[in-house]
Amino acid sequence: MTVTALPDTEATPPKRGWYKRNEIAVTPWLFLAPAILFFAVYVIIPIFQSFSISLYDWDGLGEARFVGMANYQELVTDRAFEVSLWNNLKWLVFYLLAIPAGLFIALFLNQTVTGIRIYKSLFFSPFVLSQVVVGLVFAWFYLPNEGLLSNMLGWFGLGPVNVLGDPTWATYGIIAAGLWPQTAYCMILYLTGLNAVDPEQVEAARLDGAKGWKMLWYVIIPQLKPATFIAFVVTIIGALRSFDLISIMTNGGPFGQTRVLSFYMFEKALSEYGFRMGYGAAIAVVLFLIMLVFIAYFLFSMYREERGGR
Known part of the structure; x- marks a missing residue:
């Protein structure tokens, strides 16, 4: 009696390629690859x-001459750089009022x-305006004789004031102009956030007797x-990279007292007063390092929040 072997019903699975075996892990990186490439070419490489x-x-x-850290040593004794750095700190402090x-x-x-729709439109309008338009509007607003500010002060018997022509007040006048659209931007962020506020928490707080500032501080703001x-x-990034309003309203004057680091970098590297690319790059590196401190802090805060939420 002969025994016939039954055919193997379990077919051998075909061998899969490397991509099929790692498809779940690789596919997201394929979608991210174009963005990573552009980010590297236009951000990372220019930094280095x-x-x-x-x-x-x-x-x-012309031919570049290696000078080592000489450009940075010159920054230490550069009075214009010191003024620009202090002005950036002023921008940083007062710009936070927009929040x-x-x-x-x-x-x-x-x-x-x-x-309410009319009010929303009025408060939203500065956000859609170009910074150039904002600069021109406030430059006219600050005119010493024909400007609206001087006319309003005249109602109270005060003489005309030349805000942009006064080295003491010019920087604050430009910051006030920048606060107008920046406040509108923060307003939009908070309006979006208010739509996500849990109404049950608000109602529970009302039942517990919370209202007014207590409601705002302990329930809404968290x-x-x-x-x-x-x-x-x-807001911090906007304060540190301020350039366009200064260029439109004062062009760094009067007497260079409204310069910030980004504008001083432009003057030294690209304007007719400088063409010192190495020195301008040194100013840009200092500005980048200042921004890097805040960016690192924010990234660390995000990482800590993510870890805490798990």
Whole structure:
């Protein structure tokens, strides 16, 4: 009697290629690859190029001469650099006023009152305006004789004031112009955050007797933490890279007293007064390092929040 072997019903699975075996892990990186490539070409590589150029004495066209840390040593004794650095700190401190201002405007616009759409449109309009337009509007507003500010002061018997022509007040006048659209931006962030506030927590707080400032401080603001975080990031970065308003309103004057680091870098590296690419790159590196401190702090805060939420 012969026994016939039954055919093997379990077929051997075909061998899969490397991509099929790692498809879940690789596919997200394929989608991210174009963005990573552009980020590397237009952000990461220029950062290292700026570090490299800052070590040279170069006019942008001729032969570059290696000078090491000489450009940074010159910054220490450069009075114009010191003024620009202090002005950047002023921008940083006063620009943060846009955050509480945006919060309180958002709280007002979140109410159901008559004509609220008109109010929202009026407060939203500065955000859609170009910085150049904002600079021109405030430059006209600050005109010593024909400007609206001088005319308003005249109602109270005060003489005309030349805000942009006074070295003491010019920087603060420009910061006030920048606060107008920045407050509108923070307002939009907080309006979005208020839509995500849990109404059950608000109602529970009301039952416990919380109202007014206690309601705001202990119930509303903690739920607006993500919006506040983003508002801090964009406001600080906006304060440190301020350039266009200064260029439009004073062009760094009077007597160079409204310069900030970004504008001074432009003057030294690209304007007719400088063409010192190495020195301008050194200023850019200092500005980048200042920004890096805040960016690292914000990234660390995000990482800590992610770890805490797990």
